[in-house]
Amino acid sequence: MTKYVMWGSYCEDVLEKRTPYRQDHLDGLAAQKESGTLITIGPTKDITKVFGIYEAADEATVRQLIESDPYWKGGVWTEYEVKEWIQAL
Known part of the structure; x- marks a missing residue:
């Protein structure tokens, strides 16, 4: 399974x-x-950004989880990006 980092913004x-x-x-x-x-x-301490780490078969799975989240659907999360992550340690 591959690890992914999600970085997004709050409304x-x-x-x-x-x-x-x-x-x-x-x-x-x-x-x-x-x-x-x-x-x-x-969230970050100032509640402007959200950070997550996922482990999934592919990026599409992570995006589906994010976009089906009530915070995304309700506009609480306003934007996000997903990047494949290589855990060094």
């Missing part, structure tokens, strides 16, 4: 706008973590 007023999507978002991330696809994910 303005993220703390307010995420409220209706938060529980479904967290539940989905927990399921991805349990399945082994999601290694880690979280």
